[in-house]
Amino acid sequence: MAKLEEIETEEHGETTMSIKMRRKKKKYSIIIPTYNERLNIALVIYLVFKHLQDFEFEVIIVDDGSPDGTQDVIKQLQNVYGEDRVLLRARPKKLGLGTAYYHGIKHASGDFIIIMDADLSHHPKYLPSFIRKQMETGASIVTGTRYVRNGGVHGWNLIRKLTSRGANVLAQTLLWPGVSDLTGSFRLYERKAFEDIISSVVSKGYVFQMEMIVRASRKGYHIEEVPITFVDRVYGSSKLGGSEILEYLEGLVYLLITT
Amino acid sequence: MKHILKIMALLVAVAGIWISLLETSVVPRSYTWLLPVYLVVSLGCYGLLMVGVGLMLFPTCPQEASLLQKDIIEAKEFLKSKGVDVGAV
Numbered sequence A: 001m002a003k004l005e006e007i008e009t010e011e012h013g014e015t016t017m018s019i020k021m022r023r024k025k026k027k028y029s030i031i032i033p034t035y036n037e038r039l040n041i042a043l044v045i046y047l048v049f050k051h052l053q054d055f056e057f058e059v060i061i062v063d064d065g066s067p068d069g070t071q072d073v074i075k076q077l078q079n080v081y082g083e084d085r086v087l088l089r090a091r092p093k094k095l096g097l098g099t100a101y102y103h104g105i106k107h108a109s110g111d112f113i114i115i116m117d118a119d120l121s122h123h124p125k126y127l128p129s130f131i132r133k134q135m136e137t138g139a140s141i142v143t144g145t146r147y148v149r150n151g152g153v154h155g156w157n158l159i160r161k162l163t164s165r166g167a168n169v170l171a172q173t174l175l176w177p178g179v180s181d182l183t184g185s186f187r188l189y190e191r192k193a194f195e196d197i198i199s200s201v202v203s204k205g206y207v208f209q210m211e212m213i214v215r216a217s218r219k220g221y222h223i224e225e226v227p228i229t230f231v232d233r234v235y236g237s238s239k240l241g242g243s244e245i246l247e248y249l250e251g252l253v254y255l256l257i258t259t
Numbered sequence B: 001m002k003h004i005l006k007i008m009a010l011l012v013a014v015a016g017i018w019i020s021l022l023e024t025s026v027v028p029r030s031y032t033w034l035l036p037v038y039l040v041v042s043l044g045c046y047g048l049l050m051v052g053v054g055l056m057l058f059p060t061c062p063q064e065a066s067l068l069q070k071d072i073i074e075a076k077e078f079l080k081s082k083g084v085d086v087g088a089v
Helices: A002-024 A038-051 A070-081 A097-106 A124-137 A158-175 A191-198 A207-218 A244-258 B003-024 B029-056 B062-081
Strands: A027-034 A056-063 A086-088 A112-115 A141-145 A152-154 A187-190 A223-227 A229-231
Touching (some): A027 A038, A027 A097, A038 A056, A038 A070, A038 A124, A038 B062, A056 A070, A056 A097, A070 A086, A097 A112, A097 A191, A112 A124, A112 A191, A124 A223, A158 B029, A187 A191, A187 A207, A207 A244, A229 B062, A244 B003, B003 B029
Parallel strands (some): A027 A056, A027 A112, A056 A086, A141 A223
């Protein structure tokens, strides 16, 4: 009996302690997949550290064996910012976006997972607004949207805009996802929510982002949006191929049937 | 429920209303026959309208591009001074 009480108080003590710890400071793990981004990743990391000074965070870079020396640059960045803040978790070859996050989260120690692109189209200055939005609303997911006031896109031609609008109207009409920017990949997730959702996602490439948010919405997670701007990449080449539209339509049909 | 089932249920409901209209002939039959065509056409119009409006109101941010350029210069200077290789790609 005495033993039982002891265990109970011990458990109790542990939970109050962990609650206190969580109240004290949340940690954010930023996962950035890279492939041939030696210049962009350095700039992104500088900007992340500049804009997140008030928060506890780590950056996890999942590099898919870039031949351009991305990993060498990351090692130099580790010398500047510390190996405990900038983590390099490389994979031997190009294995795709979805699995990159899966790989990244295994090494993440944060309460929240933030995913963003390495190509500077997502500016780290928006990170505090994601975090603030989450704190204010208690949402499980905060997703960046380009299609609202104060958001926006730069560097797209008319065809690209037309395709994007068409794709969006189609998805809104068919899927009723409850978020305005389905394919955006600048998001903050509660760690548990991220692990739960990613375990039921099978899509690869950029349909992965769409499947994540649609499944989250179906599972009833609280999703909030913040405006972000999207400046088309300045350095390096885009990795989206010409079969983009076909892949999108396939993804749409897949989500219609399975969610 | 799978989402496709929701949409199919909606379609079945609409078809049900249409058939009952046909059967009860509240509206003249010749009109009722054309209703599905109107529905498809109006759906198409809705889609085109939404794309058109979205395209006209597409939010752009040219000022962000120049702000980013400034940030890039600042970042490069700092990183260079710390010995990070930010040379040409």
